[in-house]
Amino acid sequence: MAPKKDPKAPAKKAEPAPAPAPAPAPEPAPAPAAAPAIDLSSVKIEFSADQVDDYREAFGLFDRVGDNKVAYNQIADIMRALGQNPTNKEVSKLLGNPTPEDMANKRVEFEGFLPMFQTIINSPNKAQFEDYVEGLRVFDKEGNGTVMGAELRIVLSTLGEKMNETEIDALMAGQEDENGCINYEAFVKHIMSV
Amino acid sequence: MFSSMYLNCICIHGLCVSVSALLPPAVTTIKAAVLIQRWYRQYVARTEMRRRYTWHIFQSIEYSGEQAQIKLYNFLGYLMDNFTPSSTERNLISHIFRENDVCWDSEWERYFCYKNIEVPEVYSGPHLTFPLTVEQAVGLLEAFRNKKQLHSRYVLQLLLETWKLLRMLPNINRISTCHSKEVTICGDLHGQLEDLLLIFYKNGTPSLEKPYVFNGDFVDRGKDSIEILLILFSFMLVYPRDVYLNRGNHEDHIINLRYGFTKEVLTKYKIHGKRILKLLQKIFSWLPLATIIDQKVLVLHGGISDTTDLSILTKVNRHNYVSALRPPKRRNHSSAGMSIDIEIDDDLWSTSKIYQRRASLTYPKPLGPRECFHNRSLQDFSTRIKANMENELENSKRREVILAATLHRSQQDILSVSTDSVSSDNAKDEWRQILDLLWSDPMNQDGCVPNEVRGGGCYWGPDVTEDFLNRHNMQLIIRSHECKQEGYEFCHNRKVLTLFSASNYYDVGSNRGAYVKLGPDLVPYVVQYQASSMTRELTARQSVGRTERSALKVLREQLFAHKSDLLCAFKKFDTKNTGLVCLIDWASAVESVMHLNLPWRMLRCQLVTCKTSDGMINYYDWFNELAIKGPNTDHIDQSLLETLYRHRSTLETIFRIVDTDNSGFISMEDFRQTWKLLSVYLKMEITDEDISNLAETIDSNHDGSIDIDEFMEAFRLTDKKSRLERGRSMFMHTTSDLTKLESDPNV
Numbered sequence: 001m002a003p004k005k006d007p008k009a010p011a012k013k014a015e016p017a018p019a020p021a022p023a024p025a026p027e028p029a030p031a032p033a034a035a036p037a038i039d040l041s042s043v044k045i046e047f048s049a050d051q052v053d054d055y056r057e058a059f060g061l062f063d064r065v066g067d068n069k070v071a072y073n074q075i076a077d078i079m080r081a082l083g084q085n086p087t088n089k090e091v092s093k094l095l096g097n098p099t100p101e102d103m104a105n106k107r108v109e110f111e112g113f114l115p116m117f118q119t120i121i122n123s124p125n126k127a128q129f130e131d132y133v134e135g136l137r138v139f140d141k142e143g144n145g146t147v148m149g150a151e152l153r154i155v156l157s158t159l160g161e162k163m164n165e166t167e168i169d170a171l172m173a174g175q176e177d178e179n180g181c182i183n184y185e186a187f188v189k190h191i192m193s194v
Numbered sequence: 195m196f197s198s199m200y201l202n203c204i205c206i207h208g209l210c211v212s213v214s215a216l217l218p219p220a221v222t223t224i225k226a227a228v229l230i231q232r233w234y235r236q237y238v239a240r241t242e243m244r245r246r247y248t249w250h251i252f253q254s255i256e257y258s259g260e261q262a263q264i265k266l267y268n269f270l271g272y273l274m275d276n277f278t279p280s281s282t283e284r285n286l287i288s289h290i291f292r293e294n295d296v297c298w299d300s301e302w303e304r305y306f307c308y309k310n311i312e313v314p315e316v317y318s319g320p321h322l323t324f325p326l327t328v329e330q331a332v333g334l335l336e337a338f339r340n341k342k343q344l345h346s347r348y349v350l351q352l353l354l355e356t357w358k359l360l361r362m363l364p365n366i367n368r369i370s371t372c373h374s375k376e377v378t379i380c381g382d383l384h385g386q387l388e389d390l391l392l393i394f395y396k397n398g399t400p401s402l403e404k405p406y407v408f409n410g411d412f413v414d415r416g417k418d419s420i421e422i423l424l425i426l427f428s429f430m431l432v433y434p435r436d437v438y439l440n441r442g443n444h445e446d447h448i449i450n451l452r453y454g455f456t457k458e459v460l461t462k463y464k465i466h467g468k469r470i471l472k473l474l475q476k477i478f479s480w481l482p483l484a485t486i487i488d489q490k491v492l493v494l495h496g497g498i499s500d501t502t503d504l505s506i507l508t509k510v511n512r513h514n515y516v517s518a519l520r521p522p523k524r525r526n527h528s529s530a531g532m533s534i535d536i537e538i539d540d541d542l543w544s545t546s547k548i549y550q551r552r553a554s555l556t557y558p559k560p561l562g563p564r565e566c567f568h569n570r571s572l573q574d575f576s577t578r579i580k581a582n583m584e585n586e587l588e589n590s591k592r593r594e595v596i597l598a599a600t601l602h603r604s605q606q607d608i609l610s611v612s613t614d615s616v617s618s619d620n621a622k623d624e625w626r627q628i629l630d631l632l633w634s635d636p637m638n639q640d641g642c643v644p645n646e647v648r649g650g651g652c653y654w655g656p657d658v659t660e661d662f663l664n665r666h667n668m669q670l671i672i673r674s675h676e677c678k679q680e681g682y683e684f685c686h687n688r689k690v691l692t693l694f695s696a697s698n699y700y701d702v703g704s705n706r707g708a709y710v711k712l713g714p715d716l717v718p719y720v721v722q723y724q725a726s727s728m729t730r731e732l733t734a735r736q737s738v739g740r741t742e743r744s745a746l747k748v749l750r751e752q753l754f755a756h757k758s759d760l761l762c763a764f765k766k767f768d769t770k771n772t773g774l775v776c777l778i779d780w781a782s783a784v785e786s787v788m789h790l791n792l793p794w795r796m797l798r799c800q801l802v803t804c805k806t807s808d809g810m811i812n813y814y815d816w817f818n819e820l821a822i823k824g825p826n827t828d829h830i831d832q833s834l835l836e837t838l839y840r841h842r843s844t845l846e847t848i849f850r851i852v853d854t855d856n857s858g859f860i861s862m863e864d865f866r867q868t869w870k871l872l873s874v875y876l877k878m879e880i881t882d883e884d885i886s887n888l889a890e891t892i893d894s895n896h897d898g899s900i901d902i903d904e905f906m907e908a909f910r911l912t913d914k915k916s917r918l919e920r921g922r923s924m925f926m927h928t929t930s931d932l933t934k935l936e937s938d939p940n941v
Binding site: 131 | 222223224225226227228229230231232233234235236237238239240242243246247250637638639777778781793794795796809
């Protein structure tokens with residue numbers, strides 16, 4: 001995740017506490033607590049009419065109330081359903097870093113959603129097959145094309161945008177062999193075959 | 195040192211891993227983690243999306259089927275009231291409109307007498323003795339689990355006892371939880387015996403310590419509806435103060451005609467099925483409408499409306515509403531107190547009806563906005579019918595004269611009583627109350643609007659709930675009627691709980707079932723389950739995939755069945771006749787024809803696989819893609835074939851209505867009459883030659899009668915395999931014991 005250059009962010013990069021940190025250093029990009037929201041009104045919509053209609057339909061599917069809006073906490077999912085891959089943090093930033101109450105209660109209409117979506121589409125963080133494989137290779141101690149399932153679990157539950165146990169179980173279902181190892185190229189193919 | 199070792203360890207899943215061994219560049223690790231997490235969340239979102247529209251497809255089709263059934267019933271009712279076709283046609287359908295009068299139970303008891311039905315030696319199912327004991331009830335459970343069938347003698351006996359009990363119950367049951375008692379509440383079961391068995395397994399069978407409320411829709415769609423009824427009734431007979439049954443919209447013989455219960459009973463009970471069904475009609479009408487727990491929690495099947503009034507509902511004569519779909523006629527009791535509705539008095543009934551009908555030949559007065567949907571389909575064909583009315587008026591006037599001259603004194607008593615058959619306002623109001631109770635659905639917006647999707651009841655909003663609960667000093671409404679993926683769902687600020695107990699309802703893996711336990715604290719505790727171990731082993735993705743394929747198959751059938759209308763709609767957009775339409779036009783056209791309110795753009799990739807050039811869709815190619823080859827149907831006119839596919843369920847329903855002796859066969863003549871009826875309903879021309887061609891397709895019987903099942907089978911779009919795969923079949927398979935009993939004339 002490329003750290004966003006933000007002049008207003010606190011200069012202090014979060015370094016771990018003096019004690020030997022049990023966890024590896026926290027994210028290089030600090031939580032943009034004071035960062036202002038992205039200026040959505042300046043985003044130019046480059047979608048074709050067909051695409052807009054597609055997105056509008058998907059948007060409608062997520063509207064469970066019937067007011068032609070969706071809640072803040074659904075925005076990330078809609079984007080993912082439409083094939084994008086934003087992190088929760090990116091979406092949060094787009095929404096102006098709302099509080100948990102805001103996430104649950106505030107709603108946005110389709111016209112407000114479009115520029116957010118455009119921003120995400122424009123952002124350069126597209127992951128390809130190789131990126132995933134590279135990422136997983138990090139955990140390949142022996143360089144033999146496999147990672148330890150247990151390690152992966154720990155990492156996924158403690159780092160980044162943490163997953164809970166159920167999510168991890170669902171993700172890894174059927175991937176580990178009898179030694180608890182995962183062939184990560186196969187894993188990535190599996191991941192990308194949705 | 196020891197402690198620092200610990201600081202360096204992470205323990206998860208009982209596995210201690212030294213962190214320093216984990217990795218060097220923290221950045222890369224985190225990047226990797228986030229990558230996978232992002233991917234995973236995308237996977238979940240996309241799967242959820244597919245699940246949602248798949249659900250949407252099944253639900254839309256289900257509800258539009260209900261709507262179609264109501265329209266059909268209204269059509270037939272309109273015929274009965276306002277158009278007296280030749281007597282054969284009217285007799286074809288009149289029997290479903292006979293109102294059941296309460297009087298003369300002794301006559302009814304004669305008709306339902308089981309005493310002369312003998313149980314043969316070879317019968318290996320359970321034998322019942324009355325009064326029923328709990329051992330027998332449990333024995334019945336076991337027998338059904340082992341695929342045995344209860345003999346019709348015992349069925350009738352059990353139903354008679356049930357009827358006697360139900361007549362003593364109030365419209366609204368009131369129960370209380372006391373210190374130790376928790377009430378268990380179950381939602382729709384829809385003939386799915388496996389789910390009921392699972393509930394009893396997990397939660398225990400009903401007993402003095404374990405009261406149950408069953409919230410309607412016990413029958414239809416699943417294949418063991420009668421078994422479910424027999425189990426519920428037997429436990430109710432054993433524990434009358436601890437088992438409560440609410441009526442659902444499927445406890446209605448008109449709905450049963452379309453959704454499989456009628457067929458199930460007639461298949462399983464070839465000789466006595468008709469009697470059993472008749473008795474069940476009465477039983478259904480006597481089922482209580484609602485249950486109130488501790489005066490605070492209201493349990494009913496559908497829901498409420500802005501006019502629901504419990505004080506009215508407490509007082510209605512609920513048994514007058516044999517089917518909730520029809521407003522009641524004013525009861526005409528002659529001084530002789532003669533029952534107007536007995537099989538034996540067939541001719542008497544039909545002649546007196548003619549006389550009455552003459553008085554009702556005027557159009558019913560236009561009803562208020564809430565009833566609009568009820569009459570909408572009637573106005574469609576009223577112009578067509580009107581032309582015939584003048585003739586009929588003449589004919590019936592003539593008949594009346596003849597009648598009067600030949601009528602019997604006692605018969606004249608009936609006739610001399612009021613001929614006004616227009617419902618009084620009071621009765622209409624009552625009817626609407628009951629209809630709302632059984633058919634309504636909650637919505638998220640405030641207000642109350644007619645439920646046009648289903649065709650009955652209304653959609654009610656959170657403000658209506660709030661108002662209702664305050665007025666009646668209650669705190670929660672528990673209802674069923676709608677399938678929910680998790681088996682339950684709260685809405686309206688957790689003041690309304692929807693409970694659905696038929697798991698895998700749309701397809702294997704589509705949803706869980708749930709039941710609710712309520713203790714003295716009245717806090718609902720939900721228990722979920724899913725029948726069939728196979729479904730538990732499927733991953734979310736596999737389960738969604740299966741259901742999705744199933745739904746799409748059903749949808750493709752529907753689309754194919756609407757080919758001509760779709761072609762028309764496309765041509766409107768394709769003015770230059772290129773055979774191509776753009777995506778947005780395709781989606782509009784399809785929605786305008788299908789009225790299913792589905793996300794067509796999203797479904798496009800699944801539905802249209804033929805190559806498109808720059809985003810245009812070649813619709814002729816598309817139709818070829820959809821086209822399904824039936825059996826030898828080349829001699830049949832294409833548009834007629836299409837009608838058949840599209841209105842298959844309606845056609846089958848009419849056949850079943852027409853098949854008055856429930857033999858599964860109708861005569862060639864009745865077959866013709868059925869098509870004539872259908873042609874009026876659909877405003878289509880169907881020639882005699884067309885009808886002959888259709889009959890030819892099922893050439894097996896040269897004796898001039900048509901086997902209904904075979905006929906419908908011949909025009910089935912799906913092949914047998916995929917129907918079974920779907921896991922839900924409207925074609926009930928007979929139990930293994932039945933083959934033994936089949937040769938037995940007494941069953």
